[in-house]
Amino acid sequence: MQQDLNYKHLYYFWVTAKEGGMSHAAARLGMAVQTISAQVRLLEQSLGHALFKPAGRGLALTDAGHAALKVAEQIFQLGEQLHATVRDATEQTGVRLVVGISDGLPKLAVRDLLAPVVNEPKLRLLCHEDDFDNLLADLALHRLDVVLSDRAAPVNPNLRLYSHPLGSSRLCWYAPAEWIDAAREDFPHNLARIPVLLPTAHASVRLRIDQWFERQGVQPRLVGEFEDSALLATFGASGMGVFPASERMRDKLTQGYGLHWFAPCEGVQEHFYAIGTARKVQHPLVQRMLDSH
Numbered sequence: 001m002q003q004d005l006n007y008k009h010l011y012y013f014w015v016t017a018k019e020g021g022m023s024h025a026a027a028r029l030g031m032a033v034q035t036i037s038a039q040v041r042l043l044e045q046s047l048g049h050a051l052f053k054p055a056g057r058g059l060a061l062t063d064a065g066h067a068a069l070k071v072a073e074q075i076f077q078l079g080e081q082l083h084a085t086v087r088d089a090t091e092q093t094g095v096r097l098v099v100g101i102s103d104g105l106p107k108l109a110v111r112d113l114l115a116p117v118v119n120e121p122k123l124r125l126l127c128h129e130d131d132f133d134n135l136l137a138d139l140a141l142h143r144l145d146v147v148l149s150d151r152a153a154p155v156n157p158n159l160r161l162y163s164h165p166l167g168s169s170r171l172c173w174y175a176p177a178e179w180i181d182a183a184r185e186d187f188p189h190n191l192a193r194i195p196v197l198l199p200t201a202h203a204s205v206r207l208r209i210d211q212w213f214e215r216q217g218v219q220p221r222l223v224g225e226f227e228d229s230a231l232l233a234t235f236g237a238s239g240m241g242v243f244p245a246s247e248r249m250r251d252k253l254t255q256g257y258g259l260h261w262f263a264p265c266e267g268v269q270e271h272f273y274a275i276g277t278a279r280k281v282q283h284p285l286v287q288r289m290l291d292s293h
Contacts, residue, residue: 007075009043012036013051014072017065021058094122097285100135101127102149104202106229106270108249113148113166113272116292117285136161139277146286147275151204162279166272166293169248171205171265176239180260183242187263188216195223195241202227205270209244212268233257246270 016025016036026033044051051065061069097117101110110127117123128135128144135147140159147153152163175183182194191213198220199206213220223241226232236243237257244265245253253259274289281287 006043006046009039009046010068010072011076012039013043013068014076016040016052016059017061017069017072094124095120095285096124096126097283098126098143098145099128100138100144100147101129102132102135102147102151103129103227104132104199104204105148105150105272106199106203106246106249108229108233108252109246109270109272110148112248113274113289113293116288120285123285136275139275142277145276145283146289149273149275150271152271152273153275160277162276164274164276164281164290166274166289168269168271169246171209171244171268171270172247172250172261173242173244173263173265174233174236174253174259175242175262176237176259178239179242180262183260183262188218191216191220191242192218193221196220197224197226197232197236197241197243198222199229199232200225200227203229205268208268209265212265215267233259244268 012025012029015028016022019025019028022033022036022040026036029036040051047064047068049064050062051068052059053062053065054060099114101107111118114125118125128138130138132149132151135144135149136153136159138144139147139161148166153159153161173183173187179194182190198209201207224232224235226235229245232243233245233253234257235241237259242262247264250261254261272293274286276283276286281290
């Protein structure tokens with residue numbers, strides 16, 4: 001029968017592995033080397049595997065030891081957070097909002113979408129960025145209050161999710177100072193000659209951009225693709241090339257990054273959604289977001 005894990009034994013093993021030997025672990029813990037050694041042997045017996053092997057005058061981890069250390073790291077790192085977590089939970093008297101940020105959503109737009117709620121007194125805002133499908137799974141398990149995304153949730157009979165529109169914005173073209181004159185001349189055909197940066201396929205708007213190029217009969221001179229919109233804007237501002245981005249980000253891009261707006265990307269829009277688990281939104285801050293857009 002599998003024995004219950006003795007966390008004291010695991011802790012002595014963890015310290016020994018971190019300190020590089022029994023004597024160093026004993027010195028750190030203020031205990032006898034024999035005591036540490038006995039505790040580690042008990043852990044090895046309960047697991048059925050040796051965790052250390054001789055290596056010169058010291059010890060080295062076995063394969064089982066490396067696997068055990070990885071788990072022990074996670075356990076004791078969480079343990080170190082316990083006091084702070086409990087303190088925060090008991091002292092927190094404000095509103096907690098846990099938001100999932102889809103990896104396809106332009107990060108420059110996230111602050112704008114959350115603007116209606118970020119000044120809430122004593123707000124505890126937790127933002128998690130992940131793959132769209134992973135976020136929907138966490139949302140269904142009620143680990144998140146809402147998911148912000150550039151696409152609606154797909155129809156899935158196993159997941160009762162509801163997509164609430166937060167508006168849309170047309171795409172426009174931006175250029176750094178060194179490319180602005182060339183960017184304005186013979187647009188959009190010049191995009192076959194000057195360097196172009198685009199979002200990757202993680203962004204749902206990428207397909208619409210590609211279709212726009214097809215309608216224009218232009219094969220862009222593509223020099224870079226970026227999952228993160230802020231990174232794309234950073235490389236664009238450095239002079240790497242021109243790129244399309246949301247009109248609603250115009251002030252941030254022109255004032256914050258020193259970029260120049262030079263043309264609309266006609267017929268292409270970027271959409272924004274708040275996805276929840278109920279048709280009627282329960283969280284007051286999520287409802288405020290919806291009412292403000």
